Each structure stands twice: as C-alpha cells, then as structure tokens.
Amino acid sequence: MGSAIVWSVVLRVAQAALQAAPFILAGVFIAAIFRRFLGPENTRRLFGGGGGRGLLIGWLIGMLLPVCSLGVIPVVREMRRAGLPGGTILAFALAAPLFNPLSLMYGLTLSEPFTILAFATCSLVVVTVVGAIWDWLFPQTSQPAEPLPPVRYGVRRIVSLVTAMGRDCSDASAGLMLLGLAGVGLLASVLPPNSLQGSMNHDNLLAPLMMSAIALPAYASPMMAMSQLGMMFQHGNSVGAAFVLLSLGAGMNLGLVAWMFACYGWRRGGAWLGLLLLVVLGLSYGIDRPLFPHGQEIADHTHAFDVYCRAWHSGGPELAQMTLERLRQDAQFFEVKSLQLLGFLCGVGLLLRAIGPWLDVEAWLQQPAPCDHRPGRFDVVVSPAVVGGTILLGLVAFSLVGCYAYYPPADEAFEEIYVAQGEALTAALGLNFEQAHRWIDIYDGWTRKLEVGQFLRRGTLSPYHQARAKLVRSKLELLEHEVQDGDREEVRRLVSEVSRANARLKRAFLEELP
Known part of the structure; x- marks a missing residue:
C-alpha cells in the first residue's frame, strides 16, 4: 500500500506539472513583460x-490572458512590485485562471452554454464583491x-x-508553484482510488x-476544469459543486494562498480567503437548482475527479515502470517542450x-547608450511600453488563433479519432x-474537439450533431x-455499437454538413 501511495503521488504531481507547464511559461513571460517593458507606472x-474600476479591469484582463492558477503567481508578484492595490491584484489572481479563449470555447460548445456564461458572470460577482469588501476593510494594501x-x-x-523569466523560474515564484503542486500530491495520498x-450528485x-x-488544495488547468464541468453536467452532478470546482480548483491553489498570507499577513489573508469561500459557497447554493438541466438523470457516478485520487490500488515492483509508462502516454508534445523550456529558464536563473x-548582469543591461551613439538611417527606436x-x-491574438490549431477541422479530427478508436477497441476486446x-479518454476527447472545431468554423453546432x-x-x-467488469460478451456487443455510432458520427460531420 505504501508504494501505491508514493507512486500515485509521483504520477499525479507529474501529470499536473505537465498540464500546467504551458500556462506557467505564459505566466513568467507576462510577468517579464510587466517588469522589463511596461514598468510599474x-x-x-x-x-x-x-477601486471598482481596477477590479473590473483586473477581471477582464484575467479573462484574456492564457495563464492558470500556478502561472498567475509570478504575474501577481510583479503586480505587487508595481504598487497595485491588493484588491485589484487578487481580482486578477482569481479571474485569470478561470477562463481563456481556448477553455471558454470548449465550455460554450460542450457544456451548457447558458451555465458557462452564468459561471463567468458569477466569477465577476465574486471578484467585485470580495474585492470591494476587502478593499473597504483594508484600504492601504499597496506597497511603494x-x-x-x-x-x-x-x-x-x-x-x-x-x-x-529565469529569475522567476528559480526564486520564490518557483517555490510557490511547487507548493501548489504539492496540494495535488496531498490529495493523491489520502483519497482512495475512484x-x-x-460524491457530487445533484441530490447531495x-x-x-x-x-x-x-478543490482548494487541488490543481486544475483551465482546459481540465472545463472538461470536468462537461462530465459533471453529463452525469447529473451538482451545478453548485461545479461552480466551486471552477472557482477554487481552477482559480486557487495552496501556493497562491501561501503567497497571499505571506504578503498581506494572516489577518488580511484570512479575511480575503474567508470572504472568498463565503461568496463562492453562497453563489453555488443559489445557482444549484435553477441551473440544473431539466429532466437530467443522475448517473450516480463520474470519472471527472479520478485525477485527484490515488492512481494505483495496490503496491508492487512494477509500479515505477507503470507510472513512467502512464506519464509517457499522457504527456502532450507541447507540454513536454514547455516543461523543458521552463527547466532551461530555471537553469538560467540559477x-x-x-x-x-x-x-553584474543587471548593470550591463541598464548601461546607457553612449552619448555619441545615433540610430541607423532605417532604425526606429520604439519605447519599451x-x-x-x-x-x-x-x-x-495568438491564444485566439490558437483555437483553430487546438480544435482542428473535421477531417483532421477524424484522423486522430481513427487511431484512438482502433487502439481503444483492440484493448477492450x-x-x-x-x-x-x-484510449477511451483520448477517443472521448477527440469527439469533443470535433464539436468545438465545427462550432468555431461554422458558428453553430446543431442538436443533431451534438x-x-x-x-x-x-x-x-x-x-x-x-x-x-470483464464481461467479454458485453464488450463485443458494445465494440460493434461503438463502431456503428462512430460511422454515423463521421457521416454526420463529413457528408451531411452543407
């Protein structure tokens, strides 16, 4: 049992690190832009x-920038260095990980669109209410x-x-991000498999x-959170619990909480966290019944939260190899490259x-140009701002355009679906x-990307195709x-049904579209 816990912790933390790597890379890049190009003013x-304007702008900018709750840590540290008020910083810190163009498109297409828009509106309510009350209680929270x-x-x-970027990858920001990942390991060590x-049914x-x-110690990337919301809606889970997962699972982590307490003290930090929990839970119970889909059956099970539990049921000498193999299979190319680049930047910082x-590298960077230096004839000196x-x-703009690459057209999506289908059905047999x-998870994911790609390119997705x-x-x-369950006869029957359903899916998207 001990080895099962250890290797489950290793697996879950490594999976979270891979998922977070692209968003962390974006976060340290944005923080470096703030520091070196924009400057404090x-x-x-x-x-x-x-004030209220800062809270609203913080929420809006957070909705546009592609960061997660770990990637936002270097950004909020830079905002504090710039002398911004605490309410604005914490509003951005909470809003930025919740939505970005990729995850919002995913949610609007595959979850309940009205519910996702309601969640976005509720996030604005959380940010403004908590931020306004906190600023009123503690008006002097900015530093020079x-x-x-x-x-x-x-x-x-x-x-x-x-x-x-290198300094952010090797200083306190890195430590806080590791603390955030430690929360994933904590959950994996105490929650049994499945x-x-x-536990999150609507009637609970x-x-x-x-x-x-x-959700508070967990880590969920924006894309994972949207995927989990979709599964929760599909299985009749609590809408209120889904909003809590989005607000706290995607919006917070232990590292961000630790930074907040370190910067603002236990009294102010505790007040902000208490206000956040109070408002989020109040809204979650308020929207739970009104937003629950009419006629939705409660499935009494979902795999949406398996990533927070132990991965392995029992120990054994093969667990190390199984863990490495699972990581190798799960890792996406862009995640691995992002993690490698973060490692390089960490090396630069060290x-x-x-x-x-x-x-003194800083002295060299800040060395002024010689007095007699003149730009070339075709040189245009542009201000850092x-x-x-x-x-x-x-x-x-890149994150918006990236939607078209992440959600490919139908013919390209079906190429990936064919691969996943073959592997999944062979393993099932x-x-x-x-x-x-x-492979069923991969297969499932590509059917969802297929729908989003259709919606993105045509602006609509008919109920028939859904x-x-x-x-x-x-x-x-x-x-x-x-x-x-090991029921071979049922497996054979369902393999045939999956094949027929996939053929109808292909016909609907490739042949029956105008």
Whole structure:
C-alpha cells in the first residue's frame, strides 16, 4: 500500500506539472513583460489603479490572458512590485485562471452554454464583491513601487526578458508553484482510488461543501476544469459543486494562498480567503437548482475527479515502470517542450545567482547608450511600453488563433479519432482495462474537439450533431465499465455499437454538413 501511495503521488504531481507547464511559461513571460517593458507606472495604468474600476479591469484582463492558477503567481508578484492595490491584484489572481479563449470555447460548445456564461458572470460577482469588501476593510494594501532603470534598446531588451523569466523560474515564484503542486500530491495520498465517483450528485446537499474541501488544495488547468464541468453536467452532478470546482480548483491553489498570507499577513489573508469561500459557497447554493438541466438523470457516478485520487490500488515492483509508462502516454508534445523550456529558464536563473558576485548582469543591461551613439538611417527606436503592450496584444491574438490549431477541422479530427478508436477497441476486446481506459479518454476527447472545431468554423453546432457525438461518448462509457467488469460478451456487443455510432458520427460531420 505504501508504494501505491508514493507512486500515485509521483504520477499525479507529474501529470499536473505537465498540464500546467504551458500556462506557467505564459505566466513568467507576462510577468517579464510587466517588469522589463511596461514598468510599474504603465502596469498601474493598464489595470486602472484601484477601486471598482481596477477590479473590473483586473477581471477582464484575467479573462484574456492564457495563464492558470500556478502561472498567475509570478504575474501577481510583479503586480505587487508595481504598487497595485491588493484588491485589484487578487481580482486578477482569481479571474485569470478561470477562463481563456481556448477553455471558454470548449465550455460554450460542450457544456451548457447558458451555465458557462452564468459561471463567468458569477466569477465577476465574486471578484467585485470580495474585492470591494476587502478593499473597504483594508484600504492601504499597496506597497511603494520598485522601479527599474530602463533597458537600452537592442539585444539588451531581449536578454532582459530572458533573465527576468529565469529569475522567476528559480526564486520564490518557483517555490510557490511547487507548493501548489504539492496540494495535488496531498490529495493523491489520502483519497482512495475512484473514491469521489458518486460524491457530487445533484441530490447531495453537501456536494458544494465537499467540493470546496477538495478543490482548494487541488490543481486544475483551465482546459481540465472545463472538461470536468462537461462530465459533471453529463452525469447529473451538482451545478453548485461545479461552480466551486471552477472557482477554487481552477482559480486557487495552496501556493497562491501561501503567497497571499505571506504578503498581506494572516489577518488580511484570512479575511480575503474567508470572504472568498463565503461568496463562492453562497453563489453555488443559489445557482444549484435553477441551473440544473431539466429532466437530467443522475448517473450516480463520474470519472471527472479520478485525477485527484490515488492512481494505483495496490503496491508492487512494477509500479515505477507503470507510472513512467502512464506519464509517457499522457504527456502532450507541447507540454513536454514547455516543461523543458521552463527547466532551461530555471537553469538560467540559477546561473545568474551563481555568477552574481563576479558579474553584474543587471548593470550591463541598464548601461546607457553612449552619448555619441545615433540610430541607423532605417532604425526606429520604439519605447519599451509600446513594445510590451504590442506583445501582450499579440499574446491574446495568438491564444485566439490558437483555437483553430487546438480544435482542428473535421477531417483532421477524424484522423486522430481513427487511431484512438482502433487502439481503444483492440484493448477492450483484450480486456486490457488500463489501455482501454487511456484510449477511451483520448477517443472521448477527440469527439469533443470535433464539436468545438465545427462550432468555431461554422458558428453553430446543431442538436443533431451534438447528439451523434454524445451517443459515441455514452457507448464508450458503457464499454469502459464492461471492460472493467470483464464481461467479454458485453464488450463485443458494445465494440460493434461503438463502431456503428462512430460511422454515423463521421457521416454526420463529413457528408451531411452543407
């Protein structure tokens, strides 16, 4: 049992780190832009200062930037250095991980669109109410800005960006992010496998409270949170618990909470956390019944929360190899590359610390241009603020354009579906549950991407096409349960049904669309 717990913790923490890596990379990049290009004054101007305007702008900017609750840590630390009020900082910290263009598109297409929009509105209510009350209770929460001398244009600007990112990857920000990941390990060490499958049903009045206990130490990337919400709606889980999962699971983590207490003290930090829990739970119970889909059956089980539980049931010498194999199978190319780049930046930061006593890189970066230096005839010197603002706008535009790459057209999606279908059905026929479970998840995910890609390119997704995709997913879920039970005859029957449902899905998306 001990080895099962240890390797489950290793697996869950590593999975979370891989999922978080692209968003952390975006976070340290945004923080470096704030520090080296915008500077304290322009950062304060961007967020509109304090008060209600600052809360609203913090929420809006957070909705546009592609960060998660771990990636937001270096950004909020930079906002505090810039002298922004605590309410604005915490509003951004809570709003930024909840939605971004990729996750919002996913949620609007595959979850209940009205519910997702209601969740977005409720997040604004949480941010403004908690922020306004907290600012009223503690009006003086900003600190004097820490200005940096401007960096000379040219290669020094690029170097300054890399050094700022490297320092964030190797200083307190990295420690806080590791603490956030430790919460995932904590849950994996105490929650038995599959122990949350029937705990968040709509008819369970304690579901939002139970979810708050799980969600606060958990980590959920924006995409994972949206996927979990979709599964919760599909299985008749509590809408209130879903909102708690989004607000606290995607919006918070232990590292962010620790930073808040370290910066603002136990009294102010405790007040903010208490207000947050009070407002989130109040809203969750308020929307639970009104937003629950009429006629939705309660399935009494869901696999949405298995990622927070132990992965392995029992110990054994093969667990290390099984854990590595699971990680190898789950890791996406862009996640691995993002993690490698973060490792490189961490090395840069550690190197800067090591050579600091002998080589002052900051002094070189801030060295002014010679008095007799004149730009070339075709050189245009652009201010750092303009460059930084352009990069931030480009990052938002890139995340919007990235939707088209992440959600490919139907013909490309079906190429991936064919691969997943073959692997999933072969594993199912062999009653290989581990392989079947993995490939069924991938198969399920591509049917969802298929729907989002259709909606993205055509602006609509008919109920007919939604029904075809849901039918495939429902058959896959039944197949997974029968493989787990080892019923070979039922597995064969369901394999045939999945194949027929997939053929109808292909016909609907590739042949019956106008």
